[in-house]
Structure formats: C-alpha cells, structure tokens
Amino acid sequence: xxxxxxxxxxxxxxxxxxxxxxxxxxxxxxxxxxxxxxxxxxxxxxxxxxxxxxxxxxxxxxxxxxxxxxxxxxxxxxxxxxxxxxxxxxxxxxxxxxxxxxxxxxxxxxxxxxxxxxxxxxxxxxxxxxxxxxxxxxxxxxxxxxxxxxxxxxxxxxxxxxxxxxxxxxxxxxxxxxxxxxxxxxxxxxxxxxxxxxxxxxxxxxxxxxxxxxxxxxxxxxxxxxxxxxxxxxxxxxxxxxxxxxxxxxx
Amino acid sequence: xxxxxxxxxxxxxxxxxxxxxxxxxxxxxxxxxxxxxxxxxxxxxxxxxxxxxxxxxxxxxxxxxxxxxxxxxxxxxxxxxxxxxxxxxxxxxxxxxxxxxxxxxxxxxxxxxxxxxxxxxxxxxxxxxxxxxxxxxxxxxxxxxxxxxxxxxxxxxxxxxxxxxxxxxxxxxxxxxxxxxxxxxxxxxxxxxxxxxxxxxxxxxxxxxxxxxxxxxxxxxxxxxxxxxxxxxxxxxxxxxxxxxxxxxxxxxxxxxxxxxxxx
Numbered sequence: 001x002x003x004x005x006x007x008x009x010x011x012x013x014x015x016x017x018x019x020x021x022x023x024x025x026x027x028x029x030x031x032x033x034x035x036x037x038x039x040x041x042x043x044x045x046x047x048x049x050x051x052x053x054x055x056x057x058x059x060x061x062x063x064x065x066x067x068x069x070x071x072x073x074x075x076x077x078x079x080x081x082x083x084x085x086x087x088x089x090x091x092x093x094x095x096x097x098x099x100x101x102x103x104x105x106x107x108x109x110x111x112x113x114x115x116x117x118x119x120x121x122x123x124x125x126x127x128x129x130x131x132x133x134x135x136x137x138x139x140x141x142x143x144x145x146x147x148x149x150x151x152x153x154x155x156x157x158x159x160x161x162x163x164x165x166x167x168x169x170x171x172x173x174x175x176x177x178x179x180x181x182x183x184x185x186x187x188x189x190x191x192x193x194x195x196x197x198x199x200x201x202x203x204x205x206x207x208x209x210x211x212x213x214x215x216x217x218x219x220x221x222x223x224x225x226x227x228x229x230x231x232x233x234x235x236x237x238x239x240x241x242x243x244x245x246x247x248x249x250x251x
Numbered sequence: 252x253x254x255x256x257x258x259x260x261x262x263x264x265x266x267x268x269x270x271x272x273x274x275x276x277x278x279x280x281x282x283x284x285x286x287x288x289x290x291x292x293x294x295x296x297x298x299x300x301x302x303x304x305x306x307x308x309x310x311x312x313x314x315x316x317x318x319x320x321x322x323x324x325x326x327x328x329x330x331x332x333x334x335x336x337x338x339x340x341x342x343x344x345x346x347x348x349x350x351x352x353x354x355x356x357x358x359x360x361x362x363x364x365x366x367x368x369x370x371x372x373x374x375x376x377x378x379x380x381x382x383x384x385x386x387x388x389x390x391x392x393x394x395x396x397x398x399x400x401x402x403x404x405x406x407x408x409x410x411x412x413x414x415x416x417x418x419x420x421x422x423x424x425x426x427x428x429x430x431x432x433x434x435x436x437x438x439x440x441x442x443x444x445x446x447x448x449x450x451x452x453x454x455x456x457x458x459x460x461x462x463x464x465x466x467x468x469x470x471x472x473x474x475x476x477x478x479x480x481x482x483x484x485x486x487x488x489x490x491x492x493x494x495x496x497x498x499x500x501x502x503x504x505x506x507x508x509x510x511x512x513x514x515x
Binding site: 149150152153155156157158159163167168171174246248249250 | 333
C-alpha cells in the first residue's frame with residue numbers, strides 16, 4: 001500500500017476521498033434533489049465560478065474575516081496582556097469578560113445592526129465583539145505564564161523596552177497567540193456568515209440566504225465546497241507554516 | 252574598572268516580613284574577584300539582585316566609584332550570570348548573545364571570538380534546547396562577557412554540574428576574566444571553587460545575613476583547576492586558622508572573637 005508510506009498527506013487525502021465516495025453512494029441511492037452528489041456539485045461549482053459571481057462574494061467574505069480577525073486579535077492581545085499583568089484590573093473586568101464570553105452571537109449582531117445601521121462597520125463590529133473575549137482569555141493565560149527569570153535577564157542587561165518586548169516578552173506569548181488564532185479563525189468564519197445573512201447584500205452568507213429561499217441545495221453545497229477549499233488552503237499554506245516557523249526552536 | 256561599595260542596612264521580604272539581611276557592608280576594589288560564601292538560603296542571591304538592580308526594596312545604598320548606582324546605572328557595564336543559563340530558547344546561540352549587546356558593538360567577528368573562547372565556534376546557529384546543560388552555561392558565560400563588563404555578578408553559575416564540566420567552565424572563566432579583569436562578585440557555597448577563582452573570600456552567616464569572616468587568597472595568577480594541590484593546601488590552611496568557620500556558617504553560630512576584632 002504505497003499511499004500510506006507517503007505519510008500524513010496521503011492519509012489526509014484518503015479521508016477526504018472516502019468521504020466523497022460515501023457522499024456519492026448516498027446521493028445515488030437516495031436519488032433525491034435534496035442531496036445532489038459530488039459530481040453535480042462540482043459541475044455547479046464550475047458554473048458559479050465561471051458564469052456567476054462566486055469569486056466576488058467569496059472575496060468580500062474573506063475581507064471581512066481578515067479585518068475582524070486582526071482587529072479582534074490586536075484588541076484581545078492588548079487587553080489580555082493588561083489583565084494578565086495587573087490583578088486589580090483583572091478582577092475588575094472579569095465579570096464583564098464572562099458575560100462577553102457567553103452572550104449569544106445573534107444578540108450582538110442584532111444590536112450592532114440596530115445601533116449602527118446595516119453597514120460594514122456594524123458587521124465587522126459584531127464579529128469583533130464576539131471574538132475579543134475568547135482572545136482575551138487565551139492571552140491572559142499566556143501573560144500569567146510569562147517567565148519572570150527571563151524578564152530579569154532583560155532588566156539587568158538594560159535592554160530597551162522595544163527589544164525586551166519583541167525578543168523576550170512576545171515570543172513567550174507565541175503559543176497562546178497561535179491557539180487564539182486557530183480557535184479565532186474557526187469562530188470568525190461561522191459568525192461572519194450569520195452577520196452577512198442578517199444584514200449585508202453581498203458575501204457568502206448573503207448568497208446562502210438567497211439560495212435557501214429558492215431551496216437551491218446544489219448552490220448551497222457549491223458555496224460550502226468553495227468555503228471548505230479556502231479553509232483548507234488557509235490552514236495548510238498560512239497557519240501551519242507560520243506555526244512551525246514560530247516553534248522551530250522546540251525539539 | 253569599577254570600585255563597589257555595598258551597604259544593606261535592612262532587607263525584609265514583605266510577604267513574610269522576615270529580615271533577610273541586616274547591617275551588611277563590604278567594598279570591592281576595582282578589578283577584584285570576590286566570592287561571597289554561605290549556606291543556601293542566606294540571601295546571597297538577594298544581595299546580588301540588589302546590586303543587579305533587580306530588587307530595589309531595601310534600606311541601604313550601593314555605590315559605584317563613590318556615586319550612587321541607581322543614578323549612574325546607564326554609565327556602567329554590568330553583567331549578571333544566573334544559577335540557570337537563562338537563555339531565550341527561541342533565539343539561536345548567536346542571537347542570544349547579540350540580544351544583550353549594543354547594536355554598534357555586536358560585530359560577527361567579536362561574537363565568533365567569544366564563542367571560540369568557550370569552544371562553541373560551531374554552535375552559533377544552534378538553539379539552546381539542542382545544547383547540553385554545560386554548553387548552555389558556556390553560552391551564558393559568553394553572553395556575560397559579550398558586553399565587556401566592568402562589573403560581573405555571578406550567582407552560583409556552575410552549580411549542579413559534574414566536576415570535570417564545572418572545572419572546564421571555571422577555567423574558561425579564569426582565562427576570559429584575565430583578559431579584561433572586570434570586578435567580579437561571585438556567589439557560591441563551594442569553598443574550593445571560591446579559592447580557585449577569587450582574590451578574597453567573604454563568609455556570610457545565616458539569616459539575617461552578616462559577614463563573619465574575610466580571607467585573602469594569595470595564590471598567584473593565572474590559575475587553573477589543574478592546581479588542585481594549591482587549592483587543597485589553601486583550603487586546609489583556612490580550616491586550621493579558623494576551624495570554626497565552616498561550622499560557623501553551616502549552623503549560623505557566629506564567631507564572636509572575629510566580630511569583636513572587626514569592630515575594634
């Protein structure tokens with residue numbers, strides 16, 4: 001069995017191949033419009049790609065994901081570091097944080113649209129508000145786990161604040177930043193679509209809503225497929241290389 | 252080079268309000284290698300942290316060339332070598348050394364020379380976790396000398412190494428120190444190590460830490476860990492002169508005659 005010898009990559013492909021095969025079999029035996037098989041979906045994918053505006057809506061959604069992801073990460077890291085370092089601020093904000101963690105995404109989305117109008121700012125804002133508490137919790141753990149002994153090296157050798165931050169402090173947060181990015185991306189993908197469904201007239205979420213009204217299952221699966229591809233590419237070409245680059249010193 | 256006057260009138264930890272150091276004062280002349288000897292937990296590290304400005308919660312004063320350290324901290328070059336190597340694991344050996352150096356002084360040749368001095372010429376691009384404990388300490392030693400220190404603080408830097416590895420590091424230290432002769436304060440509980448390295452030994456008592464005895468070492472330099480017999484005879488001489496000194500610091504019972512002599 002040569003496929004297994006090639007290691008992880010072939011196993012990854014194998015699991016996807018088995019999934020597609022099962023899907024095709026199920027679609028074949030059900031023979032129902034509600035479950036189009038992978039063949040129909042991939043030909044539909046081609047149609048949407050070439051003749052329709054799949055790329056446009058996908059790129060709009062990606063922009064929103066990127067914008068809210070970086071905003072949430074920056075704000076969350078900032079607050080998380082402060083809360084991890086100052087116990088008083090931590091206990092002052094802790095209850096708010098718990099509330100923020102547990103408020104349903106739908107509530108913040110509706111409120112943002114009501115308060116700020118059906119616009120881009122409200123959309124991004126809603127996603128960021130949903131994501132920031134999760135980042136804060138992760139980064140706060142990281143800030144609490146900062147190795148005091150390494151900081152002493154920085155102090156006694158009189159490193160500049162900038163160098164101390166870049167070379168001694170932030171690297172200790174890397175594992176936590178990576179964890180926050182991972183969980184952050186998956187959460188943001190999901191919320192952005194809901195935000196688009198409820199209040200935007202472009203993006204994948206908006207399109208899915210439209211297809212839902214027409215019961216166009218094939219198109220819904222086409223967009224899902226496009227989405228899955230983007231997620232796989234991001235993970236393999238962006239997240240994992242960055243992660244292994246940042247942790248190459250571990251043995 | 253740097254002359255150091257340390258005076259700690261009182262150092263108390265706020266967490267348990269226990270007095271660690273009381274009325275401790277000593278001076279170190281420029282280019283002198285002084286060892287502070289005492290059992291574990293008597294506040295030797297605390298004392299070094301005070302001189303290394305990692306701890307400013309104390310009553311007293313540290314003076315450098317007769318002016319207050321805290322006011323002149325930027326004008327002196329001070330290195331600190333800790334009990335653990337304390338290298339940044341995400342930086343390579345070279346980057347770790349570069350980290351503490353001023354940008355305009357961090358030339359590749361100089362760093363390479365430092366690595367040669369501790370026989371790590373090939374390991375510049377290795378990460379610390381890939382090195383043995385002894386090698387990590389050699390990097391820490393090279394880092395300590397990389398800023399061309401005027402004052403070097405060493406807190407049991409060779410503790411928990413096996414004897415050959417430890418001796419090798421002590422020999423590196425001797426040969427590098429010999430080049431520029433920075434003022435060194437070396438904390439240890441190993442008297443033989445102190446005799447090998449130092450010009451003067453300062454024995455400390457148990458808490459609250461006080462000086463119970465000072466002793467000059469007359470061995471000629473350069474020294475090497477190979478001269479075990481010299482070290483042994485110096486060690487034995489010390490024990491004959493002051494049979495109580497070891498028990499004095501082990502149990503914390505002070506030698507009253509010594510204290511009186513010092514006061515007189």
